[in-house]
Amino acid sequence: MSKLEKYSSYKDSGVEWLGEIPSEWETLSNKNIFKIKQKLVGKKSSEYDLLSLTLKGIIKRDMENPQGKFPAEFDTYQEVKEGDFIFCLFDVEETPRTVGLSSFDGMITGAYTVMTTENIDKNYLYYFYLNLDSSKRFKPLYRGLRNTIPKDSFFSFKTFIPPKNEQIKIASFLDEKTAQIDEVIGQKQKLIELLKERKQIVINDAVTKGLDKTVEFVDSGVEWIGEIPKHWEISKLGTSLTPISIKNRADLPLLSVTREQGVILRDVDDKESNHNFIPDDLSGYKMVEKGQFAMNKMKAWQGSYGISDYTGIVSPAYFIFELNGVEPTFFHKAIRSSVYVPFFIKASDGVRIGQWDLSKSRMKEIPFYIPPKDEQLQIVEYIETQTTKIDKSIELQQNYISKLKEYKASLIDSVVTGKVRVA
Numbered sequence: 001m002s003k004l005e006k007y008s009s010y011k012d013s014g015v016e017w018l019g020e021i022p023s024e025w026e027t028l029s030n031k032n033i034f035k036i037k038q039k040l041v042g043k044k045s046s047e048y049d050l051l052s053l054t055l056k057g058i059i060k061r062d063m064e065n066p067q068g069k070f071p072a073e074f075d076t077y078q079e080v081k082e083g084d085f086i087f088c089l090f091d092v093e094e095t096p097r098t099v100g101l102s103s104f105d106g107m108i109t110g111a112y113t114v115m116t117t118e119n120i121d122k123n124y125l126y127y128f129y130l131n132l133d134s135s136k137r138f139k140p141l142y143r144g145l146r147n148t149i150p151k152d153s154f155f156s157f158k159t160f161i162p163p164k165n166e167q168i169k170i171a172s173f174l175d176e177k178t179a180q181i182d183e184v185i186g187q188k189q190k191l192i193e194l195l196k197e198r199k200q201i202v203i204n205d206a207v208t209k210g211l212d213k214t215v216e217f218v219d220s221g222v223e224w225i226g227e228i229p230k231h232w233e234i235s236k237l238g239t240s241l242t243p244i245s246i247k248n249r250a251d252l253p254l255l256s257v258t259r260e261q262g263v264i265l266r267d268v269d270d271k272e273s274n275h276n277f278i279p280d281d282l283s284g285y286k287m288v289e290k291g292q293f294a295m296n297k298m299k300a301w302q303g304s305y306g307i308s309d310y311t312g313i314v315s316p317a318y319f320i321f322e323l324n325g326v327e328p329t330f331f332h333k334a335i336r337s338s339v340y341v342p343f344f345i346k347a348s349d350g351v352r353i354g355q356w357d358l359s360k361s362r363m364k365e366i367p368f369y370i371p372p373k374d375e376q377l378q379i380v381e382y383i384e385t386q387t388t389k390i391d392k393s394i395e396l397q398q399n400y401i402s403k404l405k406e407y408k409a410s411l412i413d414s415v416v417t418g419k420v421r422v423a
Contacts, residue, residue, distance in 0.1 A: 004420040015158060017137065022418040025162050031155040033125070034085065034115040038078060041107045045074035049106035053086050058100040077107040078114050083122055085115045085129075089149040092142065098133040101126040113151070120161060123171035128159060128416045134409050160417065170415050173422040181408045188397045188404075195397070199390045200338050206379050207334035210371060222367065225339060232371050238364025240331070241293060241321035250282040255312040257296040262306025262336060263288065263314075285313035286320050291328045293321040293335075297358040301348040303341045307332035319360070326368075330376035333383050334368070343367070 007022035014027060021027075041048050050061040058080075080086065086100040086108060101122060108114065117125060132138060141149045141157065162170065208220075210229045217227035220234070228234075256266040288294045288308045295305035297319050307328045314320070323331055334340065343366040350356035371379065414420045 004414070005423055007418060007421045010418070013158075013160065018160070018417055020418075021160050022162065022421070024166075025160055025418055027158040028161050029155065030157050030159060033117050033120055033159055033161075034155070035117070036151075037084065037114045037116055039114075040075065040110070041077050041079050042075050045077060045107060048074075048077070048079070049104060050074070050077075051080055051086075051102065051104060051106040051108045053088055053095070053097055053100045053108070053112060055096045057097075058086060058102040058104065060104055060106065074107060076110045078110055078112070080104070080106050080108050080114055081116075083116070085117065085122070085125070087113045087115060087129075087154070089113055089151065089154060091146050092138060092149060093147045098138060099126065099129040120159075121164065121167035121171055123175065124162075124167035124416070125159070127171060127174050127412055131409075131412045131416050135413065162418070166422075169422050174412060174415060177411060178408055181404055181411075185401050185404050188401050192394055192397050195390050195394050199387050199394075202386045202390070203333060203337045203383055204339045206383050207330075207337050208339055208369060210375060211378060211382055220367070220369065224342060225369070228369050229371065232369050235368045235370050236364060237366045237368055240324050240326050240368050240370070241364075242324055243360075244292070244320050244322055246287040246320075247285065247316070248283050249287045249313055250285065252287060253310065253312040254278070254282070254285075255288060255294070255308065255310055255314050257294050257304050257306065257314060257318060259299065259302045259304045262332070263294050263308040263310065265310060265312070282313060284316045286316055286318060287311070287313055288320055291323070293323060293331070295319040295321075295358070297360075298350075298356065300358040300363075301341070301345040301356050303336060303338075303344070305344075306336055319358075326370060327373060327376040327380070329380045330371075333380055340366075 007024075009023040010020035011023045013019060013021040050063060051058055052061050080102050082102055082105055084102050086102060088095045088098050088111075090111060092098055138149060141153045143150055143153070161167070208225055208228055209217075210232070212229075216230040218230045220226060220228045254266040256264050258264060289311045290308055292308055293305065294308050294314055295318060296315075297317065307323075344358065344363070345356075347362035347366060348356035348358045370376075415422060
């Protein structure tokens with residue numbers, strides 16, 4: 001079944017972007033394929049699983065550990081049966097996926113359109129519309145500022161339908177091949193996670209144990225730190241950091257403090273990333289100079305802090321510090337390692353999910369382990385050498401995953417548009 005070849009003859013599809021399709025294929029308007037269901041769950045919503053349309057397809061939501069916003073009641077949600085199609089026909093550029101084929105019974109928000117079909121193989125149809133979604137072929141149907149697809153436009157849209165036995169053969173072939181590709185992608189993703197863990201181990205070990213394992217060690221007094229070299233100084237952040245607050249520098253670039261990268265230049269034109277409001281008057285924002293330590297105190301427990309490589313301004317709610325007697329590059333590597341994050345979790349309080357306020361007094365008591373200055377520089381050089389090698393390996397795997405995804409998309413497109421035939 002893995003052999004692919006051309007069809008014996010082709011004809012004009014009547015669709016500009018597609019061109020020719022196999023001669024035995026036909027084009028049908030969606031009004032002849034899909035039927036809208038629109039059955040509300042009403043007062044029986046407690047009897048249904050909650051479903052969502054995601055990049056991974058239709059999934060069940062975990063109501064025991066909910067993430068995201070939920071309505072007070074689900075009476076207006078729609079019933080979904082296994083084998084139903086779910087289409088998102090609104091804000092189609094803002095949603096992760098336009099089409100899903102449900103493997104579950106459940107309910108989904110009334111904003112989606114639930115449809116069924118009887119005479120066409122459902123798996124073939126799903127691959128056909130998954131391909132259209134991935135290749136942005138719905139764009140000509142968008143209307144209005146919200147990029148909505150009107151139902152009449154959707155039902156006038158043409159779907160290319162092979163003979164029934166061909167539909168089944170195509171769906172079976174793609175099930176097999178995409179599963180194989182997904183399995184390899186999954187293996188590569190697991191390898192990336194292992195490499196990231198290895199990277200974190202290298203950093204953690206270097207900033208708490210040093211490079212010379214023959215020196216004398218003593219108990220740090222902290223369970224997850226364990227032993228540290230005896231000649232290292234055990235200090236506190238309150239000693240290593242001096243708070244500063246300089247304002248009225250609106251002429252400087254705007255910076256962000258992130259968990260993933262530390263202090264970065266903020267792209268003020270990137271609407272997707274600018275979740276927080278940027279005021280017209282930035283005179284109250286705090287200045288951060290290159291080499292100073294900036295911290296988002298509401299997200300310090302996640303690791304949103306770091307030494308700045310830039311001079312700029314950040315939110316007035318952030319903490320800014322000058323370093324005392326510690327090499328900035330070593331401090332940055334150490335404080336952003338996963339061994340220090342638990343200290344900030346213990347020093348933070350709050351009831352609002354995602355935003356726990358850091359206690360400045362408790363933060364000052366967080367221990368910090370300081371090697372001699374020459375050793376700090378050696379540790380930084382070692383970490384950068386080792387993590388650069390690991391980062392290159394991660395990049396290699398990520399590129400491989402990208403090529404696999406491109407191949408998967410190309411394979412689906414070639415088969416469901418009749419460019420090649422499954423033998």
